[in-house]
Structures are given as C-alpha cells and as structure tokens.
Amino acid sequence: MIILNKYKVNNIKKFKRFxxxxxxxxxxTVFTFAATFNAYSKDIPQFELVTVKNGDTLWSIxxxxxxxxxxxxxxxxxxVENNIEEASIYPGDVIKIPLN
Incomplete structure (x- = not known):
C-alpha cells in the first residue's frame, strides 16, 4: 500500500492500529478540552436565592x-437583577443575590 505516492506501508495491520x-x-484530547472549557468559565452568573424575612432590608441582606x-x-x-426600583422588599419575597 502506498500513501500519497510517497510512503510505502509494509505492514497494513500495524498501520491500521497506528x-x-x-x-x-x-x-x-479534543473532548477533554471541550468538556472542561465550560466548567471553568467565569462568565457564568451564579446566584443564591434568598427568602426575605420580617425586618430584612436590602442593606442587611x-x-x-x-x-x-x-x-x-x-x-x-x-x-438590577430583581427589578427592584424603590428598595422595597417584603417578607416572603424571593430575591437573587449575585455571587460573582
């Protein structure tokens, strides 16, 4: 078997294995890089959901x-994240706290 008109393969079995x-x-290698690319991305927003209790303010949270x-x-x-315009939060409200 001749490859690209330059190389002669003597042992087809070894060539196929190679x-x-x-x-x-x-x-x-490509799969490993692709799988870990998103795992270490810093652009992914992370939030914690907090339920507002009686007496909580935005400042205290x-x-x-x-x-x-x-x-x-x-x-x-x-x-901004929770569309709060007047800094008014009420007990029972669930708000997202950005962690990054």
Missing part, C-alpha cells in the same frame, strides 16, 4: 453576602 490509536487519542465587595455596589446589583 491510525486507530492516533484518531482515538486526538478525539479524547447585602451585608451578609458582600464579602470584599462594597455593600452599595451589591445593593445596586441586587436591585
């Missing part, structure tokens, strides 16, 4: 989840 293993290893973030920035993010 091609199979080459294609298998390339496929596994944001202070629990702020960490290193400025509380005012987190309050703004919560307001």
């Amino acid at each position: 091609m199979f293993l080459s294609i298998l290893s390339i496929s596994m 944001a202070s629990d989840y702020s960490g290193d973030t400025e509380i005012r920035e987190l309050i703004y993010s919560i307001s």
Whole structure:
C-alpha cells in the first residue's frame, strides 16, 4: 500500500492500529478540552436565592453576602437583577443575590 505516492506501508495491520490509536487519542484530547472549557468559565452568573424575612432590608441582606465587595455596589446589583426600583422588599419575597 502506498500513501500519497510517497510512503510505502509494509505492514497494513500495524498501520491500521497506528491510525486507530492516533484518531482515538486526538478525539479524547479534543473532548477533554471541550468538556472542561465550560466548567471553568467565569462568565457564568451564579446566584443564591434568598427568602426575605420580617425586618430584612436590602442593606442587611447585602451585608451578609458582600464579602470584599462594597455593600452599595451589591445593593445596586441586587436591585438590577430583581427589578427592584424603590428598595422595597417584603417578607416572603424571593430575591437573587449575585455571587460573582
């Protein structure tokens, strides 16, 4: 068997085995990269759902989840994400707290 008019294959069985293993290893490498690409993406928004209790305010909830973030920035993010216009929340409301 001659490949591309340049190479002569002496042992067809070994050539087929080599091609199979080459294609298998390339496929596994591509699949691994594709599978881990979304797993480590930082663009995926993450939220925690919080049910508002009696006496809760946006400030008190944001202070629990702020960490290193400025509380005012987190309050703004919560307001935008939950379409809260007048900073009014009521007991029983479920709001999304952005975590990233």
